[in-house]
Amino acid sequence: MLFDDTFDRYDPSQAILYVYDVWKAYDSVSALNGISLYVKKGEILGLIGPNGSGKTTTIKIILGLLKKDRGIVNVLGYDIDKEPFKYKQFIGYVPEAAVIPEYLTAYEFLYYFGRIRAVPENVLKDKIEGFMKLLGLIDKKKELIVSLSKGMKQKLIFLSSLICEPKLLLLDEPFIGIDPEGQYEIKSILKGLSEKGCSILLSTHLLDFAERFCDRVAIINKGKNIATGDLEHLKQRVSLGEDTTLEQIFLTLTKDQPGVKDNRMVEEKERRRF
Template sequence: MIEVSNLRKKFGSNEVIKGISFSVNDGEIYGLLGPNGSGKSTTMRILAGIIPPTSGRVLVEGIDVSKSPLEVKKIVGFVPETPALYESLTPAEFFSFIGSIRRIPREVLEERVERFVEAFGIREYMNQLIGTLSFGTRQKISLIASLLHDPKVLILDEAMNGLDPKSARIYRELLLEFKREGKSIVFSTHILALAEVICDRIGVIYNGRIVAEGTVDELKTLAKEESLEDVFLKLTQAKDEVIHIVSALKEAL
């Protein structure tokens, strides 16, 4: 379970996160949706223990991320928006490195690596330098690395960026299986159709604040819209702007 209470984050004088609160239950996929610059990635990095909050409280499985970030990292699988990998290593070397710092028994690591490598179709790249691989392949490596220690909590920031349709479907089904196992999952994406299908609840973040929260149906009722896309645009004050821009483009043609 994840509990976020009055979370704030400043970078110098710029307050990026402005007192947000939400919770994610065991066995729940919580979607954090918002436009670029809204504070999603900063929130994700705080939840994963990567950066400290300025104030407020975040508990991950009862552990305070401000007091015990290393303990949080032990139980969290984190996928950043841009893969953070050692490009001078091969995937085989990188997974071995992850196994060593996670203290995963060798036989367990080998079995898990084999299973994920086969599932995501990257066997042919296992002995190539990560820096030479495509973005999509590097994203698959990042996803696999986040799962090797069988985390209790998953923090996924645009985790499906660059995935081919088959891999995206496999990963989606994995997330649903992890949900059935009782894991807590926070998931951000710009693919609203995916969020509508996979998320149990959604928090819409805009300008550092949660402006709406609920199931997809509850958000549609709140915004008086029939699609999640229109809900999102309305709650982030972008719908009228989109209409204006499209009208201007039509006039220019």
């Protein structure tokens, strides 16, 4: 079992999301092997890892879309096993592969989502129009989703995740198919939300982006953390020098190259804490 490297600096009372030693197998496939992470209020945590390393599985378990085999998940103080519903009203989610009702117009989709998420009707219209303007979709308001481009659909899905004013955003590769201007706008929106106290867990393969944008990064491989922390901390893990990029750290750690400091001391230290 490996815990977050920066756990020494962790104050549980500050955690909006707390995932501890979570395991999950799909029949014979072992997807998560003791993953642990936390996200503080207003923090952006990047979740990075090779294909199949367990990012989507982790996010779905936090949402309650999949059942974990073992471990603890706590969201806003709710243990999701004991209180499986209440916490969900505070979460916004962008799935990796969203199913979107293409027979609705762009506006109807956000309206429908807003009503499901109990947004009062009297504020919903202005909210949707404001959102659509932000991402350049206002001209598409009355168009059927089936006639929108892939990136436009992805922008709509992103907006749907914000409609309930989430305290925790779970974004599973949210930038796929979105043009540079849209990505820029989304990044500005996310930064603004985090400054207002929204916590964000974001899975991505865009390492340059993760390096610049996230407060901390959890690198996972084969269903468990191999390193977690801010860039300075991660640099120390690989000892490749001051100019080391997240990409170099990622490639080094996921290839188990020499130079990686041994995790066992961290594991042992955490084991003794519990």
